[in-house]
Amino acid sequence: MPLHDTRYQHWDGAHLGIWRRRATIARNALKGCWQNKWTRYVVSVCWTLSLTQAMVLFLIGQLLVKDSSLYDWVDQLHPQMQALVRSFVAWLEVNPKISVGVTQSLLFSVFGWPLRILTLVAIALAIPHLVTRDLGSQAITIYAAKALTRMDYILGKLGGLLGLMALTWLGPLLAAWFVGNLLGPSWHFFWHSRAALGAVLLYVGPAMVFLGLLALGISAISAQEKATVSIWIGLWLLGNSLVPIARETRAWLKYASLTFDLDQISLAIFDPVAHIRVAQENVPLVGMLLQDLPARKLAVWAHPELAGALIGLGIMLAAALFILYLRIKPE
Amino acid sequence: MFAAMSGVVIEARDLGKDYGRVKALDGVTLEVSPGTIGLLGPNGAGKTTFMKCLLQLIPFNRGSATLLGRDVGREGREIRRRVGYTPEQDGHIPGMVGCEYVTYCAQLCGLPFSAARQRAHEMLDFVGMGQERYRKIETYSTGMKQRLKLAQAIVHDPAIVFLDEPTNGLDPRGQVQMLELVQSLWRDHGITVVLSSHLLHDVDRICEQIVIIARGQVLVHDRLEALKARRPGSAEVVLASRQADLVQACGRRQWPAELLPNGHVRVEHRAADLNPLLRLLHEMDLSPIEIIPSPNALEELFVQALETAHAPA
Structure with a gap:
């Protein structure tokens, strides 16, 4: 027998605002993604990479500490490597404003690349939890019958996906930056690396919103989970395969690859070639080591x-929004 | 403050909805006061379309409508905050357990989490769900799913609730329980109920007002009592014996009467009340076990309305 009154009772409390209701949808979407063990594995790998990046930053910082035990290890390296490390340290000491920023920007470029791939994998795992299942189970009608609009639903689902991408991409990069600089020998490292941090936010933030809307659109194409996941993977991998084909046939075909397009934006924002050249000029041994980089590759990057x-x-975004407009409705 | 108490909960003016060339709603005009409203019509008549237009789940092409005093076209979100809806199909979110689902639905309506969780358990108690609320919805029977749908529709304490075929797939006992629950919403708690069904018995049992829709048009809209009063008086008399005597006595008074296969005597006494029939039974010294007034009135009205609608002009 129930311990409380089981009759119907009215409720007259205050209602939450629309952003709290959208946050409820986002939380539920993220929770749905998190229930998949493969998603949890992907997030673990992302944070392992973040830890690695933070460790690299920590070790670079330790090179500036005079009596660091790290030098015992450096002394055991090949003479050429020793020279490289010492000239790098000299550059850090003489011109930290540039050297810290350049180093961290290059590290963000290096670690951001695998994190983006892992994010695309995480999205593939998340796609069924976004719109596909709601279409398949007709839950979309339940959402539509509540105090929500189509826009509320989309924003809520997008919020959930952004939360997931924050765990696989932006969060690991920001954490690595913060922890790496926190363990650095000087608080100035935070300030000197502000441009690199800005580039991360400028690139990863909009890229996450784009990928989120694109994934939502693909998730809304069909009520069949296998179909929407296949379309996402197809768009990603087949798009990649178009890049070499475009070199031999029609050049514009390469823009159908979302990773190629994101790479171009990343190159424009991070500008790794400029940073490599600065490093070459200031650390002669770096210049010697990198002189073997193919000029054609550098020209493409530049x-x-x-x-x-x-x-x-x-075009991809417009297509995704059009699909959302057509599909996010009760019938 | 909503106008639910002011006398009209639903107002439609020349409401129209087209699916291509098909007119799903063709100039629906009506005013509905609070209570239990039965929305009747054959399959494809436009009942669900009418409800979905009122809830703004689908846009209408012509006319205007207000629900709880608010403009349906412009205040959809605010209206739905005070409205509950159980669709005909399931509409559950896969992977959730029952109480989690109802809590989530309450949160979507703006209840804070703690209040939503408490209300969810209260509503699951109200609809008669026990420990099965902690099971995944995919494992529920049809009856449990129907109860869960009702719970999610009322968890935010709506002023009006739309129920689309709520007894579909239920066994007779489950149907009775569901109808009792629905009936209590208005009778005991003041929540207006719009019950869409093609099952006349369900509507006859709990609804005070009847709206009959066919071919996208409202054919009949009145209180059930008034509709029954329009019909020539009839009743079914349940007797332990002497059924044939009653049939003969009715014949002498020019009242058509017949003995039904279940042993009941159906009498068309043509009076507004049962007094002439009771006098006859008294004169014959008969003690009926039960008298069922206007037993098939709604069915006859329904058929008559449809025939009128289908008749050539």
Whole structure:
């Protein structure tokens, strides 16, 4: 027998605002993604990479500490490597404003790449939890019958996906930056690396919103989970395969690859070639080591095809929004 | 403050909805006062479309409508905050357990989490769900799913609730329990109920007002009592014996009467009340076990309305 009154009782409390209701949808979407063990594995790998990046920053910082035990290890290296490390340390000491920023920007470029791949994998795992299942189970009608609009639903689901991407991409990068600089020998490292941090926010933030809306659109294409996951993987991998084909046939085909387009934007924002050149000029041994980089590759990196990439991404985004407009409704 | 208490909860003016060339709603105009409202019609008549238009789940093409005094076209979100809806299909979120689902639905309506969780358990108690609330919804029977749908529709304490075929798939006992629950919403708690069904018995049992829709048009809208009063008086008399005597006595008074296969005597006494029939039974010294007034009135009205609608102009 129930311990409380089981009759119907009226409720006259205050209602929460619309942003709290959207946050409820976001939390539920993220919870749905988190229930998949493979998603948890992917997030673990992302945070392992973050820890690695923080450790690299910590070790670079330790090189500036005079009596660091790290030098015992450096002394055991090959003479050429020792020279490289010492000239790098000299650069850090003489011109920290530039050297810290350049180093961290290059590290963000290096670690951001695998994190983006892992984010695309996490999205593939999350796609069924976004719109697909709601279409399949007709839960979309339940959402529509509540005090929500179509926009509330989309924003809520997007919030859940952004939360997931914050765990796999932006969060690990920011954590690595924060922990790496926190363990550095000087608080100035935070300030000197502000440009690198800004580049991360400028690139990863909009890229997350783009990927989130694109994934939502693909998730809404079908009520069949296998179909929407296949479309996402197809768009990702088949798009990649178009890049070499485009070199031999029609150049514009490469813009159909979302990773190629994101790469171009990343190159434009992080500008790794400029940073490599600064490093080459200041650390002669770096210049010697990197002189073997193919000139063609550097030229490609130095001149990203920003306009074409933005148009390509814009077309994909428009298609995703159109699908959402058509599909997010009760019937 | 909503206008639920002011006398009209639903107002539609020339409401129209087209699916291509098909007119799902064709100039629906009506005013509905609070209570239990039965929305009747054959399959494909436009009942669900009418409800969905009122809830703004689908846009209408013509006319205007207000629900609880608010404009349906412009205040959809505010309206739905005070409205509950159980669709005909399941609509559950896969992977959730029952109480989690109802809590989530309450949160979507703006209840804070702690209040939502408490209300969810109260509503699951109200609809008669026990420990099965902690099981995944995919494992529920049809009856449990129907109860869960009702719980999610009323968890935020709506002023009006739309129920689309709520007894579908239930066994007779489950149907009775569900109808009693629905009936109590208005009778005991003042929540207006709009019950859409093609099952006349369900509507006859709990509804005070009847709206009959066919071919997207409202054919009949009145109180059930008034509708029954329009019909020539009839009753079913349940007797332990002497059924044939009663049939003969009715014949002498020019009242058509017949003995039904279940042993009841059906009498068309044509009076507004049962007094002439009771006098006859008294004169014959008969003690009926039960008298069922206007037993098939709603069914006859329904058929008559449909025939009128289908008749050539």
